Amino acid sequence: MKKTVSGAYLALIFLFLYIPIGVMIALSFNDASTGITNWKGFTLEHYLTLFENDALVEALLNSVVIAVLSALGASLLGTMAALGINNVKKGRGLLMNLSNLPIINPEIVTGVSLMLIFVLVFNVELGFFTVLLSHIVFNTPYVILNVLPRLRRMDRNLYEAAMDLGCPPVGAFLRVVLPEIFPGIFAGFLISLTYSFDDFIISYFTGGNFQTLSVFINNSMKKGIKPWMAAMTGVIFVAVLVILIIMNIHDAKEDAKQKQKI
Secondary structure, X not given: OHHHHHHHHHHHHHHHHHHHHHHHHHHOOEOOOOOOOOOOOEOOHXXXXXXXXXXXXXXXXXXXXXXXXXXXXXXXHHHHHHHHHHHOOOOHHHHHHHHHHHHHOOHHHHHHHHHHHHHHHOOOOOOHHHHHHHHHHHHHHHHHHHHHHHHHHOOHHHHHHHHHOOOOHHHHHHHHHHHHHHHHHHHHHHHHHHHHHHOXXXXXXXXXXXXXXXXXXXXXXXXXXXXXXXXXXXXXXXXXXXXXXHHHHHHHHHHHHHHHHO
């Protein structure tokens, strides 16, 4: 009885989460030229003609480039910050609270603050580089949160033992420390990639004329909801789902290999 109730409860939760996405994907096949709320038949035209919109393709490429570069930059800075915080003996809690502030802070506050810094302090034109720097800023704390637990679980004596055996500090880090914390770095990279691709508010305030996909869709919605928006939603959802499945298969194979070694 308990299993049935818990299973039904879990099913209701997943329905609540995924019904809106399912409705949007279903409406993406609606044979309508303007609105998508009135069903007029099944069609694949919106998917076939999706990437004929040059402005949409440009915005999509902008989002992908910003997401990848910001995730790489945040992974590097976040790993360095995590190493520094882990080696600090006094004030570690204060440093952690400061690093978590961009996560707790509302995005609109972060977006407006960064915009004012770029415009008033540095007097730079808003565009690609301001959006990239802004995304690195709010992504770095997520990398810190994923790397620090790995560092705390790692035996510090391993790094010192490697240097005692003749390995230089850089080599000891690359051969001993990095393999131990790499899963945390990779998890932080994926989270940064997702948040960066999804971001709207900070990109809106710091982008100027530079448009990411979320900003482009928001500007296009002023003229009404178009069928290609639902089609783009379906493409992004399927792409994320495929990546998730591949990652789960890879993790399952790695766990199986570890069990065989044991």
